[in-house]
Amino acid sequence: MTVEGWLKKYLDVYCTHLAKTTLEGYKRYINKHIIPILGNIKLCDLKPIHIQNFYNKEREQGYSEKTILQEHRILHRAFKKAVGDGLMSRNPCDAVDAPSPEDYKHNIYTEEEFALLLDKLQGHRMEAIILIAGMCGLRRGELLGLTWEDIDLDRGIIKIRRNVVPTSEGNITKNPKTSKSAREIAIPSAIIPRLKQLRGIGKLYTKLDGTDYHPGSVSRDFKKFLDENGLRHIRLHDLRHFNATMMLKHGVTEREAQERLGHSNSQMTKKYQHILKEMDKESAEKLNSIYENKNKFGVKNGVKA
Known part of the structure; x- marks a missing residue:
């Protein structure tokens, strides 16, 4: 069985309980991101280096660490089930570092x-x-x-x-x-x-x-x-x-x-x-400028020039 075949079976068997929006998100990641790169590899031949290479390609395409982390989570869950079903000896995602998205930089109005x-x-x-x-x-x-x-x-x-x-x-x-x-x-x-x-x-x-x-x-x-x-x-x-x-x-x-x-x-x-x-x-x-610009006003060592 290929990675593509297993991921489709995983969706059909193990994801039926998911909310509609969550399931659609899984399908989008699997069909548009994961299968084009990993889909043709046989499940028993999949190695951590294949997964790492996939993440690297995603970064080259400009996808965020947050997106890659979502892909990592989906793969890890899917392959965990494959191990449980005896289709894989171990989960290759365990040997790959999970992406670490940077915290969102706040952009809040005053x-x-x-x-x-x-x-x-x-x-x-x-x-x-x-x-x-x-x-x-x-x-x-x-x-x-x-x-x-x-x-x-x-x-x-x-x-x-x-x-x-x-x-x-x-x-x-x-x-x-x-x-x-x-x-x-x-x-x-x-x-x-x-x-x-x-x-x-x-x-x-x-x-x-x-x-x-x-x-x-x-x-x-x-x-x-x-x-x-x-x-x-x-x-x-x-x-x-x-x-x-x-x-x-x-x-x-x-x-x-x-x-x-x-x-x-x-x-x-x-x-x-x-x-x-x-x-x-x-x-x-922002208040630094008040001090840094004091010379502009002719003040030096407490004395106005």
Whole structure:
């Protein structure tokens, strides 16, 4: 049996329990990345050097370490099952170092930049979802699943009950990402009057004919808006990061932030403390110019020249 034959059997036999979106991701990696390079090799002849060579070729093609790590995980799981079924004597992935993606470099708006974004957004169709993304920290899929009926502006509560994800057959609406992601959170009181002005019926952001956007299209719409208004580029998801860091900056506890963000564990929330330290260091570095430029103003050794 070849690697291609086994991977297809692995998908058919061992991956039937996976969520539709996860299974589609597996198939995409296997069919578009793995099989073209490793597919013709016999399973019993596959060596760690073949896998390492595959990773090297992926890097040459410009794929990120994160992508290669996903491929490594799929191969490791598939070959582990092959070992269990007696088709391989050992898992060749065990002898290959797993790729180590670099941490995502934060790209978070300052409070001033977010205020400018909101100013530019007034009256725009995206205003409601961007306001909620930045002030309440919802994920993109949660925003697209949100209806005005989920937002109780009298009680000041948002109920997060749905998550919209793209598939090859169109969007599907699922339960939120984890059990912690299904939640009710309080709305900052300052934005309630504006949300009352924007309130409509049904989902917060749809096409003009009422049909749903592909989530990727919403991200592209946001990028287009930033470009057209001369605003610094961030991802739509970075508004969730903005919300998390601002909560911690202004004294919300990690536990409270975790509950509001729908994180399944505290480690996911703790990373924002690290981002805050990085932002503080960057702020300090920006102040260097005040000291470094003192000679420009004719001051030397405390005496004005």
